[in-house]
Amino acid sequence: MTPTSYRFRGAAAALFIVPLGLAACSSHPASAPSATSSATSASSSATAAPATGGTAAPAACPTTPVNVVVSVDQWGDIASELAGKCGNVKTILASSSVDPHDYEPSPSDGAAFTGAQLVVVNGADYDPWASKLAATSAPNAPVVDAGKVTNTAEGGNPHLWYNPSAVTAVADAVTAALTKLEPKASDYFTTQRASFTTAMKPYDDLIAKIKAGASGKSYAATETVFDYQAQALGLVNKTPAGYMTASANETDPSPADIAAFTQALSNRQIDVLIYNTQTEGSIPQQLRDAATKAGVPVVDVTETVPPGKTSFEGWQDGQLTALAKALGVAV
Numbered sequence: 001m002t003p004t005s006y007r008f009r010g011a012a013a014a015l016f017i018v019p020l021g022l023a024a025c026s027s028h029p030a031s032a033p034s035a036t037s038s039a040t041s042a043s044s045s046a047t048a049a050p051a052t053g054g055t056a057a058p059a060a061c062p063t064t065p066v067n068v069v070v071s072v073d074q075w076g077d078i079a080s081e082l083a084g085k086c087g088n089v090k091t092i093l094a095s096s097s098v099d100p101h102d103y104e105p106s107p108s109d110g111a112a113f114t115g116a117q118l119v120v121v122n123g124a125d126y127d128p129w130a131s132k133l134a135a136t137s138a139p140n141a142p143v144v145d146a147g148k149v150t151n152t153a154e155g156g157n158p159h160l161w162y163n164p165s166a167v168t169a170v171a172d173a174v175t176a177a178l179t180k181l182e183p184k185a186s187d188y189f190t191t192q193r194a195s196f197t198t199a200m201k202p203y204d205d206l207i208a209k210i211k212a213g214a215s216g217k218s219y220a221a222t223e224t225v226f227d228y229q230a231q232a233l234g235l236v237n238k239t240p241a242g243y244m245t246a247s248a249n250e251t252d253p254s255p256a257d258i259a260a261f262t263q264a265l266s267n268r269q270i271d272v273l274i275y276n277t278q279t280e281g282s283i284p285q286q287l288r289d290a291a292t293k294a295g296v297p298v299v300d301v302t303e304t305v306p307p308g309k310t311s312f313e314g315w316q317d318g319q320l321t322a323l324a325k326a327l328g329v330a331v
């Protein structure tokens with residue numbers, strides 16, 4: 001699903017807070033047809049309800065689409081799926097060549113939040129620039145902050161899109177926020193949320209299968225990106241402690257930390273090495289080489305949605321399938 005970029009309708013008009021001007025520039029239907037439109041949405045939901053196969057043609061949006069600005073594409077795709085035709089979703093960091101951890105916003109990013117009616121950020125100190133820009137450029141827009149939704153402390157592992165229960169909680173929060181903004185599209189958003197659950201079924205099934213077949217097996221990781229997912233799968237983290245601390249603090253591990261990691265791989269004390277392909281530097285590569293040499297399977301994961309992947313679940317399903325294979329779980 002390609003995020004639809006939107007133009008900022010009436011950006012100039014928005015500067016003049018004149019009620020008449022707003023009514024004129026907004027493309028909401030006049031209040032008169034609202035009874036008809038709610039009747040239409042009620043009947044369309046009745047016909048849309050039995051569409052459990054996930055192949056039904058998406059309904060038209062019964063109201064004006066909500067302008068949604070999302071900080072990073074890990075959540076941008078999810079927001080697009082949930083908003084459907086009732087949202088114009090713009091993702092700021094949609095290129096996997098950019099490391100979100102080190103991202104410095106440009107002046108145009110501030111402008112990108114102007115006109116946002118809903119803002120979605122990861123939070124947990126992952127994209128602090130986004131919350132700051134949103135507060136300045138779209139102060140009235142509600143913010144769905146994955147860190148707050150999941151009560152993740154600042155400084156905690158920020159890779160919340162790898163936490164299956166966080167994905168569910170954030171999806172629910174986005175749907176609730178969209179519905180509050182456009183109550184006339186309530187049925188539409190409910191249907192979109194249900195379609196997302198359907199789309200996530202293979203992901204849920206893969207998690208259940210890996211958990212059943214490989215729980216208690218061990219992994220080590222070049223980076224903390226996959227830790228929530230591994231925990232949900234019941235895998236035991238055998239990343240040497242010194243390396244893990246350095247990685248979490250974004251500092252270089254000591255030679256002793258690297259030696260301990262290489263040794264654990266050589267001794268095959270680890271069932272699978274999780275390798276973040278978006279991490280730069282020679283150390284992860286050195287660990288990968290040690291794993292390959294020892295015959296420890298390596299599973300590639302990425303921080304952000306890789307090019308060529310068209311949906312969050314498609315991205316995740318591919319990685320989980322590779323992991324299942326590495327752990328000898330039939331899926």
Ligand SMILES: [Zn+2]
Binds near residue numbers: 101159225303
């Ligand atoms: Zn990361």
